Amino acid sequence: MSQVIKWQEPWPGAVPSLEIDADGVGLIVVDIQGEAPPESAEDRFKLDQVLISNISRLLSWFRAHERPIIYLRVGSFLPDAEDQHAKRRLSWGRWNPDLAEYRRPVGSPDYAIRPEIEPLPGELIIDKNTSGAFNSSAIDHYLHQLGLRTLVVTGVQTYACVDATARDAADRGYNVILAADACSAGTTHAVAEAATLRTFARYLGAVKTTDEVLTDLATVSGQSVNSGAAAG
Amino acid sequence: MTRGKIPWQSAKEGGYPITQWEIEGDATALLLIDLQEANLDPKVGAGPSLWAEFPDIAGYYYDRLEESVLPTVLELQAFARLHHLPVIYTASGLALPDGRDVAPWSWRASRRRPGSGIPCLLPPGAPGRGLWADLNPRPDELLLEKQTLSPFNGTPLEQVLRNMGIENLIIGGLLTNAAVETTARDAGDRGFNAMVIEEACAALTAEEHEATVGSASWYVVKTKSEVVDQLGPLLAH
Numbered sequence: 001m002s003q004v005i006k007w008q009e010p011w012p013g014a015v016p017s018l019e020i021d022a023d024g025v026g027l028i029v030v031d032i033q034g035e036a037p038p039e040s041a042e043d044r045f046k047l048d049q050v051l052i053s054n055i056s057r058l059l060s061w062f063r064a065h066e067r068p069i070i071y072l073r074v075g076s077f078l079p080d081a082e083d084q085h086a087k088r089r090l091s092w093g094r095w096n097p098d099l100a101e102y103r104r105p106v107g108s109p110d111y112a113i114r115p116e117i118e119p120l121p122g123e124l125i126i127d128k129n130t131s132g133a134f135n136s137s138a139i140d141h142y143l144h145q146l147g148l149r150t151l152v153v154t155g156v157q158t159y160a161c162v163d164a165t166a167r168d169a170a171d172r173g174y175n176v177i178l179a180a181d182a183c184s185a186g187t188t189h190a191v192a193e194a195a196t197l198r199t200f201a202r203y204l205g206a207v208k209t210t211d212e213v214l215t216d217l218a219t220v221s222g223q224s225v226n227s228g229a230a231a232g
Numbered sequence: 233m234t235r236g237k238i239p240w241q242s243a244k245e246g247g248y249p250i251t252q253w254e255i256e257g258d259a260t261a262l263l264l265i266d267l268q269e270a271n272l273d274p275k276v277g278a279g280p281s282l283w284a285e286f287p288d289i290a291g292y293y294y295d296r297l298e299e300s301v302l303p304t305v306l307e308l309q310a311f312a313r314l315h316h317l318p319v320i321y322t323a324s325g326l327a328l329p330d331g332r333d334v335a336p337w338s339w340r341a342s343r344r345r346p347g348s349g350i351p352c353l354l355p356p357g358a359p360g361r362g363l364w365a366d367l368n369p370r371p372d373e374l375l376l377e378k379q380t381l382s383p384f385n386g387t388p389l390e391q392v393l394r395n396m397g398i399e400n401l402i403i404g405g406l407l408t409n410a411a412v413e414t415t416a417r418d419a420g421d422r423g424f425n426a427m428v429i430e431e432a433c434a435a436l437t438a439e440e441h442e443a444t445v446g447s448a449s450w451y452v453v454k455t456k457s458e459v460v461d462q463l464g465p466l467l468a469h
């Protein structure tokens with residue numbers, strides 16, 4: 001089954017609507033780990049109340065409809081982080097000035113995905129040591145084998161790992177919907193976040209709210225709007 | 233001895249505190265993105281329909297090319313050639329005449345849609361598909377054809393750079409927040425030292441261009457003078 005949904009706003013070369021195949025839809029959750037503390041109370045509220053809540057609603061739909069969910073985790077593959085490029089290795093120091101090099105190897109305490117949206121058995125987890133998943137993992141292989149053509153992308157940080165992953169996914173041919181209110185960046189990065197959403201909507205894919213994504217998902221799958229939430 | 237530190241990020245950029253970075257000067261290449269006639273000449277490619285449908289954008293874009301991008305690109309190319317740094321060009325276009333080779337969603341495929349006059353990606357052999365004539369690419373300079381924004385997604389660029397021993401990229405071309413930014417993000421994320429030259433790029437609006445300049449992620453933005461002054465002393469030739 002496939003249905004046409006609204007895609008992009010008018011812009012040179014924009015695609016106003018796009019046909020989506022219900023069988024090829026998957027959800028990607030980028031880097032919702034127990035990472036650095038948010039920079040303000042406002043950021044904390046956004047992360048805990050808005051972001052986790054919206055991702056949970058999407059998770060419910062994908063689980064209820066037995067569609068693939070893929071979690072990404074960022075960190076280092078080796079304890080000494082020598083597998084990361086040098087600037088990334090050094091940059092983590094901004095979250096802990098006592099450490100010249102902040103390391104978050106696989107298995108370290110804050111490497112785990114946040115418990116509120118913990119993956120269920122059978123849901124794929126892909127580790128990466130770069131911002132973009134396509135730059136350091138076999139994600140393209142998995143997406144292809146899962147038969148996915150359309151990806152709903154959520155997570156943090158909007159302007160960094162989300163942008164890099166969603167851009168490369170779109171560039172490699174996937175239909176990508178960025179769920180803007182299921183993505184987040186700290187308030188100090190509001191300008192960069194706005195730039196990501198604007199550029200993505202014009203040149204790479206669709207930018208929608210979680211409500212709009214759920215409506216689109218109901219449309220393409222021939223379900224009523226509330227069926228996913230009720231089942232979840 | 234061509235190794236040395238150059239200024240990297242300023243603290244106000246806030247992303248991470250790397251103010252200086254040590255590089256190998258001679259391990260630098262110039263990467264020029266999609267400087268094809270169809271993207272530069274208002275009379276071919278997307279030009280006529282851009283003028284007809286989005287005149288404000290066309291006005292800004294073609295002025296920016298003439299006043300900033302094209303002269304800067306020629307200066308960067310001369311600098312690279314003078315110092316024996318490799319110059320690599322990318323060009324975007326359809327591989328098949330009917331465009332089946334690009335993603336269905338793609339704005340680059342919009343030429344197939346009835347009602348849209350913007351031919352964003354040209355078929356093989358179309359007028360304007362070739363590189364800007366003034367670049368005069370030499371036989372020892374590489375041209376990579378792509379159907380993607382980033383050559384890391386659709387060409388052997390990374391393998392070629394590793395084989396050539398390239399660690400640093402000076403990047404210019406079109407459009408700032410689309411192919412240039414996607415390329416620079418991928419380059420930086422893969423560990424290359426990626427430097428986008430501000431005057432050598434254009435977006436369709438000043439707002440978009442400035443946004444890319446102000447929110448660089450794993451790449452840095454420099455002016456042409458900065459990169460020439462900073463790299464010059466580190467070059468053996």
